Amino acid sequence: MSEPVVWLTIFVLSVFVGIEVISKVSSTLHTPLMSGANAIHGIILLGAILVTGYAQTTLQLVVGLVAVVLASVNMVGGFVVTDRMLQMFTRRRPTGTPGPGGDGARR
Amino acid sequence: MTGTPVWAQVAYLVAAVCFILALKGLSSPKHARAGNLVGAVGAVLACVVVFFYAHLDHLVPILIAIAVGTAGGFVGARRVQMTQMPQLVALFNGVGGGAAALVALLELADAGPREPAFTLVATAFTILVGSVSFAGSMVTFAKLQELMTSRPVVFRGLPVAFGAVLVAALVLAYLTVAHPGSWPIEVGGVLLALVGLAVGLLLVLPVGGADVPIVISLLNAFTGLTVAAGGYVLGNTVLLVAGTLVGASGTFLTKLMAAAMGRSVGNILFGALRGGSTLGAGTTSDRPVRSAGPEDMAILLNYASRVIVVPGYGLAVAQAQHTLREVVDLLGERGVTVDYAIHPVAGRMPGHMNVLLAEAQVPYEQLKEMDDINSEFKQTDVVLVVGANDVVNPAAKTTPGAPIYGMPILNADQARQVIFMKRSMRPGFAGIENELLFDPRTTLLFGDAKEMLGKLLAALKAQ
Numbered sequence: 001m002s003e004p005v006v007w008l009t010i011f012v013l014s015v016f017v018g019i020e021v022i023s024k025v026s027s028t029l030h031t032p033l034m035s036g037a038n039a040i041h042g043i044i045l046l047g048a049i050l051v052t053g054y055a056q057t058t059l060q061l062v063v064g065l066v067a068v069v070l071a072s073v074n075m076v077g078g079f080v081v082t083d084r085m086l087q088m089f090t091r092r093r094p095t096g097t098p099g100p101g102g103d104g105a106r107r
Numbered sequence: 108m109t110g111t112p113v114w115a116q117v118a119y120l121v122a123a124v125c126f127i128l129a130l131k132g133l134s135s136p137k138h139a140r141a142g143n144l145v146g147a148v149g150a151v152l153a154c155v156v157v158f159f160y161a162h163l164d165h166l167v168p169i170l171i172a173i174a175v176g177t178a179g180g181f182v183g184a185r186r187v188q189m190t191q192m193p194q195l196v197a198l199f200n201g202v203g204g205g206a207a208a209l210v211a212l213l214e215l216a217d218a219g220p221r222e223p224a225f226t227l228v229a230t231a232f233t234i235l236v237g238s239v240s241f242a243g244s245m246v247t248f249a250k251l252q253e254l255m256t257s258r259p260v261v262f263r264g265l266p267v268a269f270g271a272v273l274v275a276a277l278v279l280a281y282l283t284v285a286h287p288g289s290w291p292i293e294v295g296g297v298l299l300a301l302v303g304l305a306v307g308l309l310l311v312l313p314v315g316g317a318d319v320p321i322v323i324s325l326l327n328a329f330t331g332l333t334v335a336a337g338g339y340v341l342g343n344t345v346l347l348v349a350g351t352l353v354g355a356s357g358t359f360l361t362k363l364m365a366a367a368m369g370r371s372v373g374n375i376l377f378g379a380l381r382g383g384s385t386l387g388a389g390t391t392s393d394r395p396v397r398s399a400g401p402e403d404m405a406i407l408l409n410y411a412s413r414v415i416v417v418p419g420y421g422l423a424v425a426q427a428q429h430t431l432r433e434v435v436d437l438l439g440e441r442g443v444t445v446d447y448a449i450h451p452v453a454g455r456m457p458g459h460m461n462v463l464l465a466e467a468q469v470p471y472e473q474l475k476e477m478d479d480i481n482s483e484f485k486q487t488d489v490v491l492v493v494g495a496n497d498v499v500n501p502a503a504k505t506t507p508g509a510p511i512y513g514m515p516i517l518n519a520d521q522a523r524q525v526i527f528m529k530r531s532m533r534p535g536f537a538g539i540e541n542e543l544l545f546d547p548r549t550t551l552l553f554g555d556a557k558e559m560l561g562k563l564l565a566a567l568k569a570q
Binding site: 004007010014016017019021022023025026027028030032034035039040042043045046048049050051052054056060061064065066067068069070073074076078081082085086088089 | 122126127129130131133134136137139140143144146147150153154157158161162163164165166168169172173175176177179180181183184185187189192195196199200202203205206207209210212213214216217225323324327330331333334335337338339341343344345346347348349350351352353354355356357359360449451456457458459461462465466468471474476
């Protein structure tokens with residue numbers, strides 16, 4: 001196989017994996033899904049590090065560093081905020097809490 | 108991936124699998140958090156690996172830049188209120204797209220015109236779409252943060268301007284790819300980026316506030332595809348796989364959301380351009396409505412046996428989720444069956460209301476999706492609408508000319524009684540009047556949602 005075809009193969013298979021994985025997510029978690037996917041494309045940080053590391057001129061270095069900052073914000077912020085949201089979904093209310101806010105509404 | 112040692116390629120494969128697991132984890136609320144952590148580990152792994160084989164220069168400035176970005180992202184993510192989540196997602200998405208465009212620009216300047224044509228196509232794509240994503244996301248952010256009007260911004264000649272920049276983008280992309288040697292290639296790249304910014308700006312300006320969430324999702328998909336193309340340019344598999352995953356899932360989610368609003372993606376993006384506004388007039392009439400105090404509402408709720416709560420963005424703005432939960436819990440203790448009916452686009456992005464109620468520790472078993480609960484409104488004694496409007500507006504079913512016509516709504520109009528908790532008679536995000544407010548079965552409770560729910564709670568306790 002020629003190299004572009006190898007890349008095309010990876011691309012097409014990834015499309016199917018992406019759709020397959022997402023179609024099972026309930027609408028309850030659509031907001032964390034969006035912010036989680038958002039965090040994943042923050043991996044462009046890797047690309048930003050690479051091009052900045054090979055910068056030849058000061059201008060290239062500056063542009064590269066801006067890209068590194070932006071990509072780090074995207075990646076780190078994305079994962080942290082997704083974690084914050086998901087934490088609220090996994091946290092269970094302690095059973096048997098006295099007073100209002102207890103078990104009453106759970107039937 | 109020439110130049111990348113095998114061990115590093117394997118590490119990239121591991122990182123890619125981590126991303127798939129992160130998305131897969133979201134299939135259940137129980138495993139979602141662990142999945143996200145796996146994804147984060149994968150991302151860190153991939154970014155650390157590069158330092159060990161690539162013989163990079165400028166290590167110190169790079170590490171400082173990473174520290175700065177990490178601190179910024181971390182603080183932003185910790186500080187943001189759950190109500191502001193859509194803005195934050197838009198912002199993070201925009202900076203990601205911007206970073207991808209800059210990376211491609213540098214790669215173009217570095218490699219020059221001798222690259223194979225297909226690589227040049229991918230580079231041009233990354234610069235262009237990354238810029239679109241950046242500018243579009245920033246406008247989206249400004250709209251949601253109310254730095255500018257959330258109404259569609261349309262001016263004479265906008266369709267022409269949009270068409271012109273689109274053509275300019277295609278021509279520039281063609282020139283960059285087909286005649287790379289005819290001019291300094293960096294100039295072509297920068298022009299492409301500028302045109303991309305213009306496209307992003309003009310794409311999002313005419314979109315009305317209620318449709319902005321769909322635009323966020325679409326731009327998220329754009330950034331994903333941009334990163335994927337960037338992965339091809341740099342010869343890096345993990346970028347390709349991660350970007351494609353996000354691109355595919357984002358596109359899928361966008362279609363899902365558009366379906367939840369009963370409209371096509373094209374109609375959402377270009378509806379305002381074609382002349383038909385995506386927003387109503389935003390005016391109110393002064394027809395009489397029936398309003399009452401919290402005490403009367405308490406009696407109504409206390410004697411009901413089936414109650415459905417319809418929460419909307421107004422609830423979150425008033426920070427009244429906790430008080431609402433207390434009211435629901437108290438009613439539950441008294442034997443009233445209460446559920447929350449969650450419209451797919453309740454809040455300002457899909458699933459937003461679920462996050463807001465989870466923050467108030469409402470068990471997610473009580474949160475019912477629209478399709479599951481819509482048949483139950485007929486047997487419901489009281490529907491309590493708190494800070495929602497458009498998602499219960501019967502005009503979506505009855506008025507073909509209405510901007511929200513065709514959007515599936517919660518059938519609150521089928522219940523025996525409806526209580527609307529509203530600050531004023533102002534229309535909802537879509538800017539149209541709600542007939543349900545004037546229905547004889549409807550009672551309005553004017554005031555701040557938190558204050559009114561507090562009074563309602565006190566009145567309920569007193570009975």
